[in-house]
Amino acid sequence: MRATRPVTAPGGVPLLGHLPALLTRPLAFLDTLPDCGDPVRVRxxxxxxxxxxxxxxxxxxxxxxxxxxxxxxxxxxIRAFLGNGLASCPHADHRRLRRIVQPAFHRALLPHYAAAMTEKAAALTAGWRAGQVVDVTREAFRLTTAVAVRTLFSAGLPPRAAEELRAALDVLLRGLYLRVVLPAADLLPTPARRGYRRALATWHAGVAAIVADHRARGIDRGDVLALLLAARDEDGRPLDGRELADQVATLVLAGAETTSSALAWSLRLVAEHPDVERALHAELDAGPAGAPARWQDLPHLPYTARVISETLRLYPPAWAISRTTTRPTELGGARLPAGALVVCCLYLLQRRPELFPDPQRFDPDRFAGELPRGGYLPFGSGATKCLGDRFGLTEAALALATVAGRWRLRPAGPGPVRPVPRLVLSPGPQPMLLSERGGGPSRWSGPVSGPAG
Ligand code: HEM
Structure with a gap:
């Protein structure tokens, strides 16, 4: 077949192309694309x-x-922000970095990380009160950054330093999407640009300080950074200071907002689907029964896992994986020039009706059966497949079980949630009203111990 020029999406305007649509109603715009062709050209x-x-x-x-x-x-x-981290490095550097970082995510370490997840989920929800309205998106982000800090840097940061880093991350994540779709955002000396640059400086300084502190205090506190400090590549070389800081920054970014967005969406979807909520509560009442969920509870929580899987289908946090063509390339019968930006849209893939009947419906029981081949890729695929997939799934399931085991949440804001596609597909602010399940005194209070005690 002769390669042709790809079809252009309709609705572009002179000069700006599809930019207004991408900035103001990105998901509604994306929803129109599969009807246009594959690949479809967007300006x-x-x-x-x-x-x-x-x-x-x-x-x-x-x-x-x-x-x-x-x-x-x-x-x-992305590299200006994250450095040459595993999740953003080019092919030429990938093999070496993957080899070094991968052992820190070995399956055998998961129970150890899960203990920190349980502890942090319990600590977060212990501060909640019945009748209170919480922004679930923010709470979920607090939880996953706290887990990231604990599991990656172990000793933890003073609360103020952790809060500063979290705030910087928030500015950067919002700023990155804008800079991707609107490169001119960096050219004008606006307050927003100053804020972005300040956040970038805070971020770099914070991460460098954490790495320096670890080096100074010596090795092995059983966290990811200790494993990275001790790791060697095929030639016996360790990571240098800059490379270490880049991997740490990458892991916080790759792990925290993706997992928090999955958790926040799952809480919202459960609240909006009473049948799912009933099934979830029944499973949790027969399992952890209101106590914080632990690693050893997970085999008894298959429905909880399905709720997370279905959430990741409808709202894949990594909604668009992008690549650049290194040479003129044919794709799906279309001719792409060298240097073309190609976006694999997981949000559209996982909502294709021929793969998932009635695709907009939230139905965790889809995951009781076989999945369509190549149709469900929330963690990507191939050599760059997510390194933290089990980590993220474990954290989201433990947190959902811990929250829903004790609390019932109801949307408290006006109107439906509007997904905010940044680099991660976030639900945006989500105020929800808390009530304690069963209405009586809490069924659990007390310390939490992990699998190893
Ligand atoms: C629900 C949560 C998560 C989702 C949906 C997710 C999704 C993804 C996806 C789609 C990719 C592939 C990107 C590409 O091919 O360019 C990826 C890569 C990656 N993720 Fe995750 N992720 C999650 C959680 C985590 C966690 C918790 C960590 C670590 C703590 C993590 C670390 C990474 C790393 C290091 C890569 C780069 C892998 C490589 O290029 O070799 N992710 N993730």
Whole structure:
């Protein structure tokens, strides 16, 4: 078949192309794309990107790391923030970094990390009171950053330093999406640009301080950073200071907002689906029964796991995985130039009706059966598949079980939630009203111990 020029999405305006739609109603705009073709060309000001959501094409882009690499202006922006971290490095550096970071996420370490997850989930919810309205999105982010700090840097930061880092992360995550779709955002000396630069400086200084502190105090406190300090590549070389800081920054970013967004969406979806809520509560009442969920509870919580899986289908936090073509390339019968930005849209892939009947419906029982091949990739695929997939799933399930075991949540804000696609697909602020399940005194109070006591 002769390769042709890809179809352009309708609705672009002169000069700006599809930028207004991407900024004001990104998901509604994306929903129109599968009808246009695959890949479909989207114009962002003077630049173009090619969106794919067909399972075979997504697989091909993710598998062919020579033709589709993590290079180009988008990854340059990400690297300005994260450095050359495992999740954003080009193909040439990937193998070495993956080899070094991977052992810190070995399956055998999960129970150890899970103990910190249980402890932090219990601590967060212990501060909640019946009748209180909490922003679930914010609470979930507090939880996952607290877990990241504990499991990555162990000793933990003083609360003020941790809060500063969290606040900087928030500014950066919002700023990154804007800079990706609107590169000119960096050209004008606006207060927003000053805020972004300040946050970037805070972030870099904070991470460098954590690494320096670890080096100074010596090795092995059983956290990820200690494992990274001790790790060597194939040639016996350790990571240098800069490389270490880059990996730490990457792991916080890759792990915290993705998992918190999955948790926040799951709490919302459960609250909006009484049948799912009933089934979830029944499972939790027969299991942890209001106590914080622990690693050893997980085998008895299959429905909880399905709720998380279905949440990740409807709202994949990594909703768009992008690559840049390194040479002129044919994709799905279309001819792409070298340097083209190709976006694998997991949000569209996982809502394709031929893969998931009635795709907009939230139905955790889909995951009781077989999944369509190549149709469910919330953690990506191939050599760059998420390193923290089990970590994230464990954390989200433990947190959901801990919250829903004791609390019933109801939306307290006006109107439906509007997803906010940043680099991660976030639900945006989500005020919810807390009531204690069973209405009586809490069924649990007291210390938490992990699997190893
Ligand atoms: C629900 C939670 C999560 C989701 C949905 C998610 C999703 C993803 C996806 C789609 C990728 C592939 C990106 C690509 O191919 O360019 C990825 C990569 C990665 N993720 Fe996750 N992630 C989650 C949690 C985590 C956690 C908890 C960590 C670590 C603490 C983590 C660390 C990483 C790293 C290091 C990579 C880069 C892997 C590589 O390029 O070799 N992720 N993640």
């Amino acid at each position: 962002v000001g003077p630049r173009e990107m090619y969106v794919v959501s067909e399972p075979e094409l997504v697989q091909r882009v993710l598998a062919d790391r020579v033709a589709f690499d993590r290079t180009g202006p988008l990854y340059a922006k």
